[in-house]
Amino acid sequence: MKTIQLGQSDLHVTPICLGTMTFGEQVDEATAHAILDRSLERGVNFIDTAEMYAVPPRAETFNATEIIIGHWLAKNPTARQKLVLATKVAGPARGMPWIRGGSADLTAADIVAACEGSLKRLQTEVIDLYQIHWPVRHVPAFGQVYFDPAKDGPVTSIHAQLEALQQLVQSGKVRAVGLSNESPYGVHEFVRLADQYGLPRVATVQNPYCLLNRTVENGLDETMHRLGVSLLAYSPLAFGLLTGKYDASGLTGPDAPAQARITKFESTRKQRWGRPEALTAARQYNALARDCGMTPTQLALAFCYTKWQVASTIIGVTSVAQLDEDLNAWGTTLPPELLQKIDAIRWDIRDPAL
Numbered sequence: 001m002k003t004i005q006l007g008q009s010d011l012h013v014t015p016i017c018l019g020t021m022t023f024g025e026q027v028d029e030a031t032a033h034a035i036l037d038r039s040l041e042r043g044v045n046f047i048d049t050a051e052m053y054a055v056p057p058r059a060e061t062f063n064a065t066e067i068i069i070g071h072w073l074a075k076n077p078t079a080r081q082k083l084v085l086a087t088k089v090a091g092p093a094r095g096m097p098w099i100r101g102g103s104a105d106l107t108a109a110d111i112v113a114a115c116e117g118s119l120k121r122l123q124t125e126v127i128d129l130y131q132i133h134w135p136v137r138h139v140p141a142f143g144q145v146y147f148d149p150a151k152d153g154p155v156t157s158i159h160a161q162l163e164a165l166q167q168l169v170q171s172g173k174v175r176a177v178g179l180s181n182e183s184p185y186g187v188h189e190f191v192r193l194a195d196q197y198g199l200p201r202v203a204t205v206q207n208p209y210c211l212l213n214r215t216v217e218n219g220l221d222e223t224m225h226r227l228g229v230s231l232l233a234y235s236p237l238a239f240g241l242l243t244g245k246y247d248a249s250g251l252t253g254p255d256a257p258a259q260a261r262i263t264k265f266e267s268t269r270k271q272r273w274g275r276p277e278a279l280t281a282a283r284q285y286n287a288l289a290r291d292c293g294m295t296p297t298q299l300a301l302a303f304c305y306t307k308w309q310v311a312s313t314i315i316g317v318t319s320v321a322q323l324d325e326d327l328n329a330w331g332t333t334l335p336p337e338l339l340q341k342i343d344a345i346r347w348d349i350r351d352p353a354l
Helices: 029-041 064-075 108-122 158-170 184-197 220-227 238-243 261-266 276-291 296-306 320-328 336-349
Strands: 016-019 046-048 084-089 127-132 174-180 202-208 230-234 310-316
Touching: 016 029, 016 320, 029 064, 029 320, 064 108, 084 108, 108 127, 108 158, 127 158, 127 202, 158 174, 158 184, 174 184, 184 202, 184 220, 202 220, 220 230, 238 261, 238 276, 238 296, 276 296, 276 336, 296 310, 296 320, 310 320
Parallel strands: 016 046, 016 310, 046 084, 084 127, 127 174, 174 202, 202 230, 230 310
Antiparallel strands: none
16 A cells, blocks of 8 residues: 555555554453554554544543553554554543533643643654544534534634644644544634644544545535645444444344444434434445445445545454455455446435434
């Protein structure tokens, strides 16, 4: 895999990134370290994590993923120089009192303190890509559909957030900065203010992108292309919906895969991936894959791996076998007639997991 430059930064990463939100919840430390070993062995140089992880967020597992990665880096001191390490500061912790007391804001001081904590847990001197996990201002995300001006409130400005990130870059603790779960407006504002005031320019936006959620293509892709910002696509397999594992069993019931993420965490919340209409749509894409002689996983990952919008696709796994399957899908091409069939399905169902 050739490496790709992230935005206008000096970071060059593989087009596949190892996501780690399962570490500390579904994946124990020994298995996590085996996955990290194998990922590095197979040439992946990009790891993404967050202070909030593991997922689903719980007080008991807050920071667990970074700690697990830090232990691995301490055991493998030569690995750090081969890797681009990304992590994220959690946005306003509404409903999560274990994150900064559940504050509805994320101050400049919070950003700096969170970075210091991540550096210690990861046992590293620098974070290559430091991202704001979700916007400080009100933005519809994580299954919310509509922007509501009535939900706006006084929060730390984008300018002040950039000044905090500049402090981290100037001190040598962060190399480049990024966003996550952002909107076209947010990307424009971060870039505009950075360019106007000489502050760090965002290199990346990490947003959901898969067959069940192509909302990036509703304007965000043009924004990022014209501003020179790279997309990191997360949930390319839609929490497993696009692997086919739920096709026969459904999301609940005695035959549902007991240890799978949606079964354990999403089927009752109906948040994006746990919606019945998301499964209905996934079954159509999975059937199309089989009709074309592919596994559902191959089709879903090849879709992300080959789209011009995507700089790097973040894969989350719970075993070395899953990692190998996802990496083996690299190089799969989708002929034009198959892409037309994918678009035809989307025309009917749109984005059921937005």
